[in-house]
Amino acid sequence: MKIVDNILQPAREQELAAQACISHISRLQRIIERLTSCQGSNREVMTETLDKLRKAEDQLNRHIDRLVDYRETALKYLEKLTGEEYAVIYRYYIKGENWQKIAAETFMSERRVYLLRSSALNILESLYEQEGNN
Numbered sequence: 561m562k563i564v565d566n567i568l569q570p571a572r573e574q575e576l577a578a579q580a581c582i583s584h585i586s587r588l589q590r591i592i593e594r595l596t597s598c599q600g601s602n603r604e605v606m607t608e609t610l611d612k613l614r615k616a617e618d619q620l621n622r623h624i625d626r627l628v629d630y631r632e633t634a635l636k637y638l639e640k641l642t643g644e645e646y647a648v649i650y651r652y653y654i655k656g657e658n659w660q661k662i663a664a665e666t667f668m669s670e671r672r673v674y675l676l677r678s679s680a681l682n683i684l685e686s687l688y689e690q691e692g693n694n
Contacts, residue, residue, distance in 0.1 A: 561681055563637065563688040568653040571630035574623050575656040581620035588613040637684050645680035648673055 588609055595606045631654060638650055647666060651657045659677075663670045 561685045563684045564681065567630065567634050567637065567688070568649070568684075571627065571634045572653045572656055574627035574630055575654065578620060578623040578627055579656060581616055581623055585613060585616045585620060588616060637687055640687060641680050641683060644668075645676050645683070648676045649680045649684070652677070 591609050592606065592613065595602070595609065634653060638646055638654070641649060644666075648662055651662045651666075652659065657665075659670060659673055662668075663673045666673070668676075
């Protein structure tokens, strides 16, 4: 499906990449905190870790910039969905959740989630094609 390949999946990938960067930055910050609390800590290790932190923050900012663009486009289409279909697609593609978590947190069976996904993607693909985004 073109809408998945061109809009929804890139939005999900950027969300997951941003989450990974945030996790990495948190780890680096914890390392820095431990290093600064140690007496006679190795200055070279601290400088290296700070450099990694700066690079990770730059990478996160790039992911966030792309994420904002993809989300804006994706949400333009998602707002045309209703209730459960919107919730399922939003949680998967925009929030980056997996299908099992969506089913558990929305109190639906996985089968119901998959049916809603299929229905929603058909609607979105139709809208995408109508707008001439072939």
